[in-house]
Amino acid sequence: xxxxxxxxxxxxxxxxxxxxxxxxxxxxxxxxxxxxxxxxxxxxxxxxxxxxxxxxxxxxxxxxxxxxxxxxxxxxxxxxxxxxxxxxxxxxxxxxxxxxxxxxxxxxxxxxxxxxxxxxxxxxxxxxxxxxxxxxxxxxxxxxxxxxxxxxxxxxxxxxxxxxxxxxxxxxxxxxxxxxxxxxxxxxxxxxxxxxxxxxxxxxxxxxxxxxxxxx
Amino acid sequence: xxxxxxxxxxxxxxxxxxxxxxxxxxxxxxxxxxxxxxxxxxxxxxxxxxxxxxxxxxxxxxxxxxxxxxxxxxxxxxxxxxxxxxxxxxxxxxxxxxxxxxxxxxxxxxxxxxxxxxxxxxxxxxxxxxxxxxxxxxxxxxxxxxxxxxxxxxxxxxxxxxxxxxxxxxxxxxxxxxxxxxxxxxxxxxxxxxxxxxxxxxxxxxxxxxxxxxxxxxxxxxxxxxxxxxxxxxxxxxxxxxxxxxxxxxxxxxxxxxx
Numbered sequence: 001x002x003x004x005x006x007x008x009x010x011x012x013x014x015x016x017x018x019x020x021x022x023x024x025x026x027x028x029x030x031x032x033x034x035x036x037x038x039x040x041x042x043x044x045x046x047x048x049x050x051x052x053x054x055x056x057x058x059x060x061x062x063x064x065x066x067x068x069x070x071x072x073x074x075x076x077x078x079x080x081x082x083x084x085x086x087x088x089x090x091x092x093x094x095x096x097x098x099x100x101x102x103x104x105x106x107x108x109x110x111x112x113x114x115x116x117x118x119x120x121x122x123x124x125x126x127x128x129x130x131x132x133x134x135x136x137x138x139x140x141x142x143x144x145x146x147x148x149x150x151x152x153x154x155x156x157x158x159x160x161x162x163x164x165x166x167x168x169x170x171x172x173x174x175x176x177x178x179x180x181x182x183x184x185x186x187x188x189x190x191x192x193x194x195x196x197x198x199x200x201x202x203x204x205x206x207x208x209x210x211x212x213x214x215x216x
Numbered sequence: 217x218x219x220x221x222x223x224x225x226x227x228x229x230x231x232x233x234x235x236x237x238x239x240x241x242x243x244x245x246x247x248x249x250x251x252x253x254x255x256x257x258x259x260x261x262x263x264x265x266x267x268x269x270x271x272x273x274x275x276x277x278x279x280x281x282x283x284x285x286x287x288x289x290x291x292x293x294x295x296x297x298x299x300x301x302x303x304x305x306x307x308x309x310x311x312x313x314x315x316x317x318x319x320x321x322x323x324x325x326x327x328x329x330x331x332x333x334x335x336x337x338x339x340x341x342x343x344x345x346x347x348x349x350x351x352x353x354x355x356x357x358x359x360x361x362x363x364x365x366x367x368x369x370x371x372x373x374x375x376x377x378x379x380x381x382x383x384x385x386x387x388x389x390x391x392x393x394x395x396x397x398x399x400x401x402x403x404x405x406x407x408x409x410x411x412x413x414x415x416x417x418x419x420x421x422x423x424x425x426x427x428x429x430x431x432x433x434x435x436x437x438x439x440x441x442x443x444x445x446x447x448x449x450x451x452x453x454x455x456x457x458x459x460x461x462x463x464x465x466x467x468x469x470x471x472x473x474x475x
């Protein structure tokens with residue numbers, strides 16, 4: 001019977017796909033920032049994946065395929081809130097800050113003797129990731145946690161690779177600045193002697209726009 | 217390559233996204249530039265730090281079961297998806313009709329395989345049922361008595377359709393469900409060939425994607441499964457799905473003659 005065949009197909013799918021549950025759940029938590037929403041999102045993802053399973057090419061990376069469905073489901077279903085959109089616009093339009101942290105600051109953060117304390121800031125870092133606008137968060141998490149290639153991220157976000165690169169770049173810079181702020185606040189890193197660079201980084205978007213507007 | 221270039225490409229470099237040649241150029245710069253080499257080390261460290269702070273989480277222990285249940289439910293729903301009211305159904309229906317108009321020659325496989333919302337499950341189901349010769353529980357050829365037999369067995373009126381040329385004989389009928397709906401299974405014979413007609417409550421049914429043809433007041437959707445032609449149409453709130461051993465052209469003619 002049709003039912004029996006479909007049933008077996010589903011069981012196979014279930015077995016193969018549930019191996020990636022932790023990955024999917026982790027991503028869902030990052031995306032929704034809420035454990036219950038994350039569970040719902042993961043469940044929706046599995047149902048959609050089952051429905052589209054004939055589009056999965058056997059032998060290719062199933063985890064990547066599932067993560068792509070999860071992210072697409074999230075982007076389509078959980079529309080960005082207005083606030084996030086504004087944030088996204090800011091990050092997109094903001095100055096492309098290169099060499100954000102001074103070499104001195106970088107060295108302090110990476111100081112092997114401070115790693116235990118810096119590790120305490122990881123929670124802060126995770127929170128900072130959560131606060132990134134969707135597109136940036138997706139790019140950073142897929143690249144850094146799940147090891148997606150730029151091409152894969154571009155296909156998930158349906159944008160050019162160049163956009164992925166710029167989002168990753170900006171997202172990481174923003175996160176690094178945040179980590180630095182936290183480290184300074186925690187007294188783990190001193191501002192000196194890179195105060196100049198740090199204050200330059202702190203210059204807000206409005207000021208930047210004023211400058212740019214003034215120059216135009 | 218100078219420090220500025222390296223800074224611009226530093227993320228692509230640590231992410232392994234540079235072409236081998238580009239990566240080599242960056243590496244050779246790093247050998248001679250302490251500052252850039254520190255910057256790269258920092259970015260690598262930060263990438264790891266990110267992974268450590270945002271690593272994959274452990275899913276709640278009850279989630280796998282919850283997903284299994286959802287998948288089972290989804291599968292059952294999909295089997296009878298064509299029976300369930302669906303948002304955008306009218307648009308899908310219109311598309312189906314348009315597709316049929318654009319694609320003369322029914323049963324031509326649609327490009328890209330069956331569409332998700334085509335009435336595949338029903339078509340498969342009916343062809344499957346036709347393939348297995350099942351014993352009848354009530355015998356024809358009198359449509360009236362067959363109809364009567366169904367009266368206390370299904371909660372809709374079963375009026376075995378009459379085929380126009382009068383050469384198709386009603387052999388009998390039996391009960392068998394379609395998805396989670398009860399259905400009347402009717403068996404006919406035409407010059408030694410079997411014709412199966414399954415009747416069920418078609419309320420909320422949306423048919424789309426298949427090749428459609430207007431036959432008088434009805435739209436008949438054609439498909440093929442297991443090598444058998446299948447036709448699906450609606451009438452008086454009921455859905456009729458037919459399949460047969462007859463050659464396709466004869467089958468179409470037969471279905472067109474339903475009164």
